[in-house]
Amino acid sequence: MAESKQGKRMPAERLLDDDVLLEELRKGSPEAVEALFDRFHGKIYGLAMSILKNESDAEEATQDVFLTVFQKAHTFKGNSALYSWIYRICVNACLMRLRGKRRQETVSIEEFMPVFTEDGMHTSPVEDWSKEVERKMLDKELGRVIKKFTDELSEKYRVVFVLSDVEGMSNEETAQILGLTVPAVKSRLHRARLFLREQLSRYLQEGKTA
């Protein structure tokens, strides 16, 4: 239970409701600021890190996000969920930081797309390593490798992948956050998965031949 300025006690669980949280933020309630921080700082930083791939940039972007949320809390109309509004602010803050910076080195996604013969068949037989990977699901090394592969995606694909496959958002939510169409989200997500599938495939193959 938190004590507000007027001496009324504000049950902390009430602040889990987006409308109540925003209303209290607009009133300047310190409990609401704490609740907003506790609920979102980890997600914002994680998302910023996945876009910016640099700790100090992610730190500054996270600060920018909270400042924007305070300044714009009164403009939030509730047409979307609070988290999706905040994620959108985060993506924009990160893209602003990327603008003007030297583009980060990423691997060309085209080199990892499947290759087909002229009549649309696989050029070489595809192996099924799914069971092998499922057995290694909790393997730390595999986790590290997947993280490395996702970091190699260019930011255009990485952001969609993180929001959809890591954060578990629907294609519609991801589209809304990024200001993209749903078909564009589906297409980028599909290419990101094809890239990661191929990277995993080569990694496992190397492991066998090493």
Added chain:
Amino acid sequence: MNCKELVYLLGEYLDGSMEEHLRKDLDGHIAMCDSCTNFLNTYDTTRIICRQVQLSEIPEEFRERLRTFVVAKAKEHHQGIEKYRRMAAEEQRRQVEELLRAFREGRLSSSLSLLFDTHRDRCETCGEFLRAQNGGAVPETIPRDIEEHLAEFLEAIPAGEEPFRT
């Protein structure tokens, strides 16, 4: 349906948004193509296993630094807003007092004078208060609800019209 088309359509095949006749075509192809069966399995596993990717965790030192920053900025921001609200409220009170003084002294512009007289005769909240003003009574304080009503007249002054007669 060939392997290239199947790979192109895998996303929709797995998320269930594919039309039934296309799904049947794909099922037919998968049933007779080992490579595509394997591709489907590995694509799906990739999708599942990548959900295990953890977003970077915030370093503890930064978390506390960030918390201090956020709390301080929120306070600063709110104090700025409060200061602006106080100034706006004081300005409104001053303007309403000015209007009432002009009302008592018969110095309101013709349109404001008409608005005040009509309001005095029709508003249950302000009627008695305004009639007392006509009698020359200077109020010690202006009740908040009456102030809000009278402040709306400030918005109603036609563009270019001076609120007071000199």
